[in-house]
Amino acid sequence: xxxxxxxxxxxxxxxxxxxxxxxxxxxxxxxxxxxxxxxxxxxxxxxxxxxxxxxxxxxxxxxxxxxxxxxxxxxxxxxxxxxxxxxxxxxxxxxxxxxxxxxxxxxxxxxxxx
Numbered sequence: 276x277x278x279x280x281x282x283x284x285x286x287x288x289x290x291x292x293x294x295x296x297x298x299x300x301x302x303x304x305x306x307x308x309x310x311x312x313x314x315x316x317x318x319x320x321x322x323x324x325x326x327x328x329x330x331x332x333x334x335x336x337x338x339x340x341x342x343x344x345x346x347x348x349x350x351x352x353x354x355x356x357x358x359x360x361x362x363x364x365x366x367x368x369x370x371x372x373x374x375x376x377x378x379x380x381x382x383x384x385x386x387x388x389x
Contacts, residue, residue: 278329280329280337281339283367286372290376300334304323304324306322306336307337311344320374322383322385335376341360371387371388
């Protein structure tokens with residue numbers, strides 16, 4: 276299935292297990308593609324039971340969220356890095372081309388790429 280994010284086509288690929296788990300839902304699942312800018316760049320898909328996004332189906336919505344860390348000091352880090360939204364004026368080049376979603380052992384799993 277395809278949706279449009281920031282005027283760019285996003286190919287959403289669901290495993291059979293993900294399709295089945297989504298079909299059992301009564302409310303949409305939100306899949307958030309997070310691109311973290313820090314000392315290094317990290318990609319992560321987070322799943323939420325609530326939240327606003329672009330509808331992909333009645334069971335799934337998607338959003339893209341670029342974030343940046345407040346500072347780059349790995350040695351003093353205990354837990355996730357403190358971060359803020361990263362305002363990008365032209366988001367088009369950063370929006371992924373594809374999002375893959377799976378459901379295994381009761382957990383949502385995802386990855387995205389360019």
